[in-house]
Amino acid sequence: MHGKFSFPPATPFSMRRRRLLGSAGAMFALAGCAGKPLAGVPADAAFDERARLQWLDRVTWGADETSEEALRRAGLRAWLRGQLHPRPAKLPAEAQRQIDAMAISRQPVDQLVFGLEARRKDAAAITDTAQRTAALQAYQRELASLVRETRQRFALRALYSPDQLHEQMVWFWGNHFNVSVRKGATRALVADYEESAIRPYALGRFRELLGHTLRHPAMLLYLDNARNAVNRLNENHARELLELHTLGVDSGYSQADVQELARVLTGLGVNLKADAAPPKLPPARAGEYVREGLFEFHPARHDYGAKTLLGQPIRARGLAEVDEALDRLARAPATARLVSRKLAVYMVADEPPKALVERMAAVFRRSDGDIAAVLQAMFESPEFAASLGRKFRDPMHYAIAGVRLAYGTRVVRDVNPLLGWIDRMGQPLYGHETPDGYAMVRNAWASAGQMSTRFEIARALGGSGAVLFREAPGAPLEKPPYPPLSGSPMARTLEPSLGPDTRTALAQAKSPPDWHTFLLASPERMYR
Amino acid sequence: MPLHRRHLIQAAAAAPLAAAAGRLFAAPAAGGSKLLVVFLRGAYDCSNFLVPTASDFYYEARPRIAIARPGEDKGATRLDADWGLHPAVSASVLPLFQRGHCAFVPFAGTEDLSRSHFETQDGIELGQALQGRRDPGSGFLNRLAGVLGSRGSATVSPMAFTDRLPLVLRGEAKAANMALARVGKRAIDAQRGEVIAGMYRGTDLADSVAEGFILREEVQRAVQSEMSAADRSAISPKGFELVARRMALLMRERFDIGFVDVGGWDTHASQGGATGYLASRFEELGRGVAAFAQEMDEGAWRKTVVVVISEFGRTFRENGSQGTDHGHGTVYWVLGGGLSAQAGGRIVGEQQALTQASLFQNRDYPVLNEYRAVLGGLFTRMYGLSAAQRERVFAGVAPKNLQLV
Numbered sequence: 001m002h003g004k005f006s007f008p009p010a011t012p013f014s015m016r017r018r019r020l021l022g023s024a025g026a027m028f029a030l031a032g033c034a035g036k037p038l039a040g041v042p043a044d045a046a047f048d049e050r051a052r053l054q055w056l057d058r059v060t061w062g063a064d065e066t067s068e069e070a071l072r073r074a075g076l077r078a079w080l081r082g083q084l085h086p087r088p089a090k091l092p093a094e095a096q097r098q099i100d101a102m103a104i105s106r107q108p109v110d111q112l113v114f115g116l117e118a119r120r121k122d123a124a125a126i127t128d129t130a131q132r133t134a135a136l137q138a139y140q141r142e143l144a145s146l147v148r149e150t151r152q153r154f155a156l157r158a159l160y161s162p163d164q165l166h167e168q169m170v171w172f173w174g175n176h177f178n179v180s181v182r183k184g185a186t187r188a189l190v191a192d193y194e195e196s197a198i199r200p201y202a203l204g205r206f207r208e209l210l211g212h213t214l215r216h217p218a219m220l221l222y223l224d225n226a227r228n229a230v231n232r233l234n235e236n237h238a239r240e241l242l243e244l245h246t247l248g249v250d251s252g253y254s255q256a257d258v259q260e261l262a263r264v265l266t267g268l269g270v271n272l273k274a275d276a277a278p279p280k281l282p283p284a285r286a287g288e289y290v291r292e293g294l295f296e297f298h299p300a301r302h303d304y305g306a307k308t309l310l311g312q313p314i315r316a317r318g319l320a321e322v323d324e325a326l327d328r329l330a331r332a333p334a335t336a337r338l339v340s341r342k343l344a345v346y347m348v349a350d351e352p353p354k355a356l357v358e359r360m361a362a363v364f365r366r367s368d369g370d371i372a373a374v375l376q377a378m379f380e381s382p383e384f385a386a387s388l389g390r391k392f393r394d395p396m397h398y399a400i401a402g403v404r405l406a407y408g409t410r411v412v413r414d415v416n417p418l419l420g421w422i423d424r425m426g427q428p429l430y431g432h433e434t435p436d437g438y439a440m441v442r443n444a445w446a447s448a449g450q451m452s453t454r455f456e457i458a459r460a461l462g463g464s465g466a467v468l469f470r471e472a473p474g475a476p477l478e479k480p481p482y483p484p485l486s487g488s489p490m491a492r493t494l495e496p497s498l499g500p501d502t503r504t505a506l507a508q509a510k511s512p513p514d515w516h517t518f519l520l521a522s523p524e525r526m527y528r
Numbered sequence: 529m530p531l532h533r534r535h536l537i538q539a540a541a542a543a544p545l546a547a548a549a550g551r552l553f554a555a556p557a558a559g560g561s562k563l564l565v566v567f568l569r570g571a572y573d574c575s576n577f578l579v580p581t582a583s584d585f586y587y588e589a590r591p592r593i594a595i596a597r598p599g600e601d602k603g604a605t606r607l608d609a610d611w612g613l614h615p616a617v618s619a620s621v622l623p624l625f626q627r628g629h630c631a632f633v634p635f636a637g638t639e640d641l642s643r644s645h646f647e648t649q650d651g652i653e654l655g656q657a658l659q660g661r662r663d664p665g666s667g668f669l670n671r672l673a674g675v676l677g678s679r680g681s682a683t684v685s686p687m688a689f690t691d692r693l694p695l696v697l698r699g700e701a702k703a704a705n706m707a708l709a710r711v712g713k714r715a716i717d718a719q720r721g722e723v724i725a726g727m728y729r730g731t732d733l734a735d736s737v738a739e740g741f742i743l744r745e746e747v748q749r750a751v752q753s754e755m756s757a758a759d760r761s762a763i764s765p766k767g768f769e770l771v772a773r774r775m776a777l778l779m780r781e782r783f784d785i786g787f788v789d790v791g792g793w794d795t796h797a798s799q800g801g802a803t804g805y806l807a808s809r810f811e812e813l814g815r816g817v818a819a820f821a822q823e824m825d826e827g828a829w830r831k832t833v834v835v836v837i838s839e840f841g842r843t844f845r846e847n848g849s850q851g852t853d854h855g856h857g858t859v860y861w862v863l864g865g866g867l868s869a870q871a872g873g874r875i876v877g878e879q880q881a882l883t884q885a886s887l888f889q890n891r892d893y894p895v896l897n898e899y900r901a902v903l904g905g906l907f908t909r910m911y912g913l914s915a916a917q918r919e920r921v922f923a924g925v926a927p928k929n930l931q932l933v
Contacts, residue, residue, distance in 0.1 A: 232848020449706030
């Protein structure tokens with residue numbers, strides 16, 4: 001309909017990568033590429049304040065003053081391109097300072113784990129019962145604190161990173177390739193899992209995500225592949241890899257495929273010993289032993305027999321079998337469909353239009369699983385524009401959007417109350433026990449009990465959001481204890497988009513805390 | 529407004545909150561049957577719970593994790609010539625079994641062969657034929673509530689004690705849900721609640737929101753009475769037992785169809801035997817079930833049936849990591865103060881000896897007692913359903929009458 005808003009055609013990965021690595025000029029060179037006129041996408045003239053808020057509420061973790069200004073300045077087209085192909089962006093100094101101070105930031109994961117393992121062994125060896133119990137409890141507290149830091153870091157970035165789409169995709173992939181800290185062994189590992197297996201590839205290639213998540217110790221422990229060995233098969237990882245990570249349950253693979261894939265995965269495991277010498281192996285196999293950080297491929301545990309997966313033989317032998325199998329899975333049309341549909345459920349609608357999913361899947365196949373290209377096709381679609389404001393916020397989106405709206409760029413000093421709200425609503429990061437990850441549809445989050453919890457959280461944030469700015473949990477709240485939202489420029493920006501019933505409710509507020517509670521509890525805030 | 533408006537709510541749109549509440553939660557008829565379904569998500573290892581102690585093959589197949597025979601050190605408790613019970617539930621489930629308030633249905637389950645937790649759980653909750661078109665928005669407990677509610681003589685109040693409304697209770701009949709593990713102080717008073725509910729009038733969240741405020745009130749009251757009763761027990765209950773006691777308080781007074789799920793059963797590695805990880809899960813679950821029975825008081829317990837189900841069983845053989853992988857047939861539990869003499873304290877349903885040859889696909893328990901047939905038979909006896917009514921709950925399935933009640 002208008003030529004104003006369009007994207008450059010999907011760019012080859014190598015090019016995109018160069019840009020990611022900081023070649024600023026490439027951005028502007030590409031900006032000149034003309035795309036086809038697009039139906040369903042507003043021209044700048046029609047792109048008013050309300051439309052801006054809607055796009056922000058969907059593409060970011062929630063509209064706030066800063067993102068509103070960034071979008072207004074850049075225009076939708078350039079702003080979206082920047083979101084799809086972000087250059088490394090800086091967090092506000094205060095947020096970065098908090099992250100830098102975390103234990104998960106100060107040590108590489110293998111050193112961290114070696115240290116913890118040594119501590120656990122020392123603690124277990126203490127003969128005095130009371131002392132041993134105390135030492136083991138301290139060790140457990142340390143693990144719990146690593147999980148808390150992982151959640152704090154995630155929340156700080158979701159709240160304040162300029163690369164909002166990237167942050168949304170980090171959550172999405174962490175949920176797609178779910179691991180759970182309720183399986184104890186993963187607690188020291190989730191921070192690195194997010195940082196090294198998910199974050200660098202969240203807008204990159206699906207095949208990269210698949211390979212890095214599979215080999216990460218957090219996943220190998222979570223889905224028990226660390227225990228999977230020749231003649232002692234453990235099918236868990238293989239099954240979920242087919243069912244949840246790639247093809248999907250009704251796509252035609254068989255129990256035999258699960259077992260064959262489990263055999264492919266034999267020998268991939270984890271070695272938590274700092275000073276482990278390479279194992280003694282027959283000379284023919286010795287060269288195949290791999291140890292990278294905590295990851296280990298142990299040839300003596302691998303099944304070197306012939307294998308067939310999805311009707312085709314696996315030709316490689318040893319660790320290379322995994323790459324061959326993952327290539328096959330990543331390029332299967334069923335995977336393109338499953339991933340595209342899931343992206344559309346996250347970003348468009350609980351029941352996304354089939355035609356849109358098909359178009360996204362076609363881009364996925366054509367681009368060899370380039371996630372940014374698939375998302376771009378989605379953003380360009382009339383279905384996306386038509387869906388704005390109609391996607392129910394899950395608890396993570398509800399809570400983070402609330403804090404972004406209420407306090408804007410003023411960086412919280414204590415993010416724990418926010419984590420507590422997310423926890424109360426039942427969606428703590430890496431807290432979903434089973435590998436399917438959290439549901440992303442309204443049905444899963446809008447029941448009676450859940451709505452009443454949301455309203456209590458609206459009250460907590462709207463009435464005493466100052467809990468987020470305390471230096472210590474017991475310290476007195478600053479005054480006033482509620483956010484500076486009512487009567488603010490952001491509130492004025494928001495007001496035209498509120499319905500008459502919500503305005504009636506706001507008019508009944510007798511105090512700023514009530515006004516904030518009603519606004520945050522309003523139907524409009526439940527959707528993005 | 530960014531909302532999908534539906535017409536069906538319009539009738540309620542103008543009604544004040546209290547009136548809507550009355551419509552949503554009529555009190556159940558006194559003296560009616562009560563049903564609680566407990567779903568063990570993750571597929572519990574039934575063969576280490578109801579132990580096939582007569583099967584030599586069981587002991588061959590599980591050299592490192594088997595529960596020893598009755599009489600041996602840390603052995604199973606003998607239930608009959610073929611079966612024993614895990615020692616972790618000796619103080620909880622065993623006494624109920626011995627009083628005739630508990631029965632087990634081994635070789636129970638579905639025809640679903642995906643061995644996928646999620647696919648099979650969804651399939652069971654829908655309770656519809658695997659072949660043909662399924663309605664993904666209609667769970668079998670919701671259809672049961674619909675059938676019971678349409679009979680005119682009594683209203684029915686279903687409630688899921690979970691933080692989300694589970695598939696099994698989704699559908700046309702009104703169903704509520706609220707998790708009971710963490711109930712804090714109420715933060716929204718009645719007046720502000722009215723204002724908030726007002727914003728949702730005419731939207732498709734209106735019912736959810738109105739119900740939420742009422743439920744919050746109900747649960748608060750249950751927790752209050754629990755606190756005033758706290759002196760009775762020396763230590764305050766935790767975990768599933770706490771939830772179970774609260775469920776009993778609410779079901780005694782308020783709700784007549786309940787659902788709860790318990791996770792943590794997917795034991796692919798190091799599951800332990802008579803002690804260890806799985807044993808402590810059994811212990812906690814058993815303690816909760818016994819607490820529920822106790823808290824229901826005699827009269828209500830006599831009219832209550834608790835069914836414990838899981839999506840499938842696990843491999844009969846232990847795997848390479850002292851755990852078990854996804855299997856097929858499982859063991860259902862049926863508990864209640866009014867079980868029949870033919871069922872209470874017995875192992876019921878079709879059974880077979882467990883040898884290598886009798887395993888399904890040489891790895892799992894076969895399914896001899898299809899779950900819809902078993903539950904259809906149970907509901908028919910509990911509620912006196914007509915054939916047409918049962919057909920609305922489980923279409924096209926002949927009921928299996930195990931004479932459970």
